[in-house]
Amino acid sequence: MNVVELKPDVPAPLVKVQKLDSVLRLEMNNPPANVLSIAMMQALKAELDAAREDKSIRVVIIASATPGQLFSAGHDLKELTVHRAEEDRGRAFFVRTMKLCAELMQTVVHLPVPVIAEVDGLATAAGCQLVASCDLAMCTDTSAFCTPGVNIGLFCSTPMVALSRNVNRKQAMEMLLTGETIDASTAREFGLINRIVPRQYLNQVVLKYAEIIASKSPLTVKIGKEAFYRQAEMSLEDAYEYTAGVMVENMMARDAEEGMNAFIAKRKPEWTGE
Structure with missing residues (x-):
């Protein structure tokens, strides 16, 4: 009788990594919401830090491993809420979360190679912040964006930093004060994204842009x-x-x-x- 050794299930990586010649593709893989938990932000930052040291990489693409759903819903509210039971009501964990988020966004901006956001779905709160932090952003016509913190009593102050540096001040304040979702065409009008692409062509259009940039010095x-x-x-x-x-x-x-x-x-x- 043959004995088959059962191996324990290996959890899927939070960030799927694919290298296409000189283009590095990072896919957030934390369905259904791709929340920017501590673990997700650490994983993304680790891949970006590694890309900084890899001289063969010319462009980085950040996308979702589950296109058509959520690009990212921002911070993990459940993860944040559970720490309210601690003696400091979660302050230390909140400080750690916001510090790591700021480090991640600045890593994107300070990376010596361009970073392109490929969005097919909803990007909300810190997820919208990540899109705004990237050098270029392209999305499908069914994508949407919002900074809805004001709806739950938590103003999107850190997303505001990236948002206000990409769109007109009054349009940024509109998103921040109302918390309303804007569609892809409005996001392009605001200056949050560069291109709207049909879903079936998004990946190849983003890759084309990446390859054009990668061909430069x-x-x-x-x-x-x-x-x-x-x-x-x-x-x-x-x-x-x-x-x-x-x-x-x-x-x-x-x-x-x-x-x-x-x-x-x-x-x-x-x-x-x-």
Whole structure:
């Protein structure tokens, strides 16, 4: 008689990872809501930190492993609520959660490669914050977005940081004060997303954009992304002074020299990342 050893079920990873040449795809895999629990935020941040060290990665895509449902419902309210039974009524855990969330969003912004949000479903609260934190965002025509904290007595103050840096102030306040859900076309009008794509084409359109970006000089893209976010917080005079210096340093790079020579010679440039 053959004895078959039964192996214990291995839990599915919270973040599914797929690498397509120089494009890294991260899929949140915590159905049905893809809540940004402590574990989920740690898993996402760990993958992004690893991507920072992997020089072969040129673009990162953040998506849901369950398209058509929830991109992310934001923080895990059940996880937060259970800690109210502690002596400090949950304060220490709340501090830990918000600190980790801020670190995750800043990791997205400070990553030296562009990050694209691929949204097919609802992105709410900190889930909407994650979309707003990404450099580009594309969604299906059935996707929706909201910052509904005000409805439960908890203003979306941390999502407000990313939201207010991406959309008009009055439109950001509209979302924050009403908590109402906006559809994909409104989100594009507000400036929260770049493109609305039919569901059957979303993945390939996002990948196409990722491949176009990945074909550029990685050094140039890194310089440009960092400069974009830094100058955005400066006065007009300071921004021009800063970016003028950035451009000079960029022009001294081997890739800039190669790119200019290739353009003049009407040939395809060969990037070295230097």
